[in-house]
Amino acid sequence: MSEKLGLFLFSWILSWGFTAVKQLSITYDYIVNDGVVVVTDISNINSANNNDSLYSPDQQISNEDNLQTEEQSSSCDDEEFWSATSAKLIKGGDQIYLAFPNNPLKNKIVNLNLNFIPTTMSYRSFNTSFHMHGIKTIKVSVRDEFDTIDVNLIGGLASNPIESWDVQLQALGVNNKVCFTKNVLSLAPSSFSNYVNLESFYVPGVISPADENNFDINLFGKNEIANEMEYLDYFQNIQKLKSLNKYLPEPSEAGVSMLTKTVYLDEKAKLVSDSLWYRNILHGEVVIGLFGDVKKSELEVISKIIKLLHIVAPNLDIKYSDNAEEVNLPIHIVGCEELFSQKVNQCKDRAAGTFTPPNTYGTLERGKFGYIWVDANYTPEYRQHVVVHELGHALGLGHNLCYDSVMSYSDYAPEVPFFTVLDLMQLRVLYDSKLPKPLGEKYTIQTLDLDYEKYKEFDEGEKNVCEAKQAGWSDLVEFQRGIIEIDEIYEGKK
Numbered sequence: 001m002s003e004k005l006g007l008f009l010f011s012w013i014l015s016w017g018f019t020a021v022k023q024l025s026i027t028y029d030y031i032v033n034d035g036v037v038v039v040t041d042i043s044n045i046n047s048a049n050n051n052d053s054l055y056s057p058d059q060q061i062s063n064e065d066n067l068q069t070e071e072q073s074s075s076c077d078d079e080e081f082w083s084a085t086s087a088k089l090i091k092g093g094d095q096i097y098l099a100f101p102n103n104p105l106k107n108k109i110v111n112l113n114l115n116f117i118p119t120t121m122s123y124r125s126f127n128t129s130f131h132m133h134g135i136k137t138i139k140v141s142v143r144d145e146f147d148t149i150d151v152n153l154i155g156g157l158a159s160n161p162i163e164s165w166d167v168q169l170q171a172l173g174v175n176n177k178v179c180f181t182k183n184v185l186s187l188a189p190s191s192f193s194n195y196v197n198l199e200s201f202y203v204p205g206v207i208s209p210a211d212e213n214n215f216d217i218n219l220f221g222k223n224e225i226a227n228e229m230e231y232l233d234y235f236q237n238i239q240k241l242k243s244l245n246k247y248l249p250e251p252s253e254a255g256v257s258m259l260t261k262t263v264y265l266d267e268k269a270k271l272v273s274d275s276l277w278y279r280n281i282l283h284g285e286v287v288i289g290l291f292g293d294v295k296k297s298e299l300e301v302i303s304k305i306i307k308l309l310h311i312v313a314p315n316l317d318i319k320y321s322d323n324a325e326e327v328n329l330p331i332h333i334v335g336c337e338e339l340f341s342q343k344v345n346q347c348k349d350r351a352a353g354t355f356t357p358p359n360t361y362g363t364l365e366r367g368k369f370g371y372i373w374v375d376a377n378y379t380p381e382y383r384q385h386v387v388v389h390e391l392g393h394a395l396g397l398g399h400n401l402c403y404d405s406v407m408s409y410s411d412y413a414p415e416v417p418f419f420t421v422l423d424l425m426q427l428r429v430l431y432d433s434k435l436p437k438p439l440g441e442k443y444t445i446q447t448l449d450l451d452y453e454k455y456k457e458f459d460e461g462e463k464n465v466c467e468a469k470q471a472g473w474s475d476l477v478e479f480q481r482g483i484i485e486i487d488e489i490y491e492g493k494k
């Protein structure tokens with residue numbers, strides 16, 4: 001835990017349409033971008049692992065040494081140099097051959113990147129957000145007059161492929177500042193063979209079969225009847241978990257109060273009002289998928305959260321799918337590299353994770369729950385924390401300043417990879433079966449038969465919500481922490 005102290009979670013919400021209208025009334029951090037309001041919602045990171053940085057310091061130093069000894073006749077943006085530079089596809093399209101009139105270092109080019117930029121990508125649209133995985137940067141040698149680069153790219157979904165890539169040479173001078181860029185090729189998926197469709201991450205045996213959207217019961221490897229019996233067992237286990245909902249602590253005034261507040265980026269120490277009316281919540285059939293640079297530990301976290309939600313939100317039909325086409329709540333795990341930051345979400349030095357709420361004016365049913373992005377350049381432990389934090393947003397949670405919450409903005413809060421008592425108390429309110437959808441606080445209090453005066457005490461700060469932890473949640477926390485098995489919770493309640 002201590003190594004992670006000093007790291008802060010940082011995420012933001014891109015929001016538009018209806019949500020944007022709501023957010024406009026709040027005086028926080030707005031960046032108006034092509035008429036789209038971008039709300040940055042958490043701040044601060046300082047320790048992305050840049051192990052695979054494109055600009056290794058060693059390389060840089062030796063290049064600069066070299067620069068001083070080479071003749072320095074031309075500059076980086078020298079027209080003659082660039083007009084004589086050529087790029088062509090070879091080996092049936094699977095390699096790009098680059099030729100320069102002289103070695104780029106002679107033109108004070110210290111680093112040279114070949115960037116692959118999907119032309120159909122838009123971070124704002126659910127479907128083309130999958131194209132963020134097609135962004136790639138490959139380092140080109142600056143010491144030679146030619147270089148050969150392998151073309152090896154990830155496309156979009158089979159149903160919505162990347163239509164083409166712009167292939168761009170990007171030259172960086174001393175200080176690693178971009179000094180020239182040039183589009184050298186356009187690539188279509190049909191023009192090379194090392195192209196793969198984006199797929200949802202899967203490792204057998206992690207997700208319970210009945211929590212998989214399209215589990216193939218033949219994988220049990222027995223006869224048909226035995227397989228169906230086993231599957232039925234898993235299915236009944238879900239029903240058992242849902243039946244545990246009635247043993248949970250009741251919805252609380254403190255839970256409602258926490259839901260009516262949040263914390264924004266530029267005022268990290270300040271709790272502010274956040275209406276319950278427009279809360280993003282999950283409903284109906286939710287299908288999660290993990291995409292990109294995923295680790296098994298992230299699938300394990302999802303497996304636990306799904307089980308937990310069977311108990312806390314039994315009306316939710318939430319599953320995981322290894323079929324990308326079925327996923328309606330994708331979690332994209334991609335490293336926040338320079339080009340990615342520039343083209344996708346300006347994550348560099350700003351965000352470790354984001355939740356992008358659905359476009360409520362949109363007609364794309366599949367995108368009705370929005371999507372999550374998590375920076376792959378972190379330790380597995382911290383990534384798990386970010387995954388759970390962003391899922392918290394997808395489920396309807398805002399930020400708080402309590403010590404003990406996965407949604408905390410407090411600098412002192414440990415980055416836990418699970419929903420704590422305070423988080424569970426809020427989920428209990430949001431997903432109570434008496435609430436048809438998020439209501440304002442008064443209606444919520446009324447519908448859940450709570451005491452408005454008690455709520456006011458928390459709301460007005462007479463009582464501290466952070467200290468209002470209910471008893472009765474410890475087994476759900478222990479399950480998430482791997483201390484007890486989910487079956488033990490059921491056995492204990494029978």
Ligand SMILES: [Zn+2]
Nearest residue numbers: 011041042393
């Ligand atoms: Zn957040």
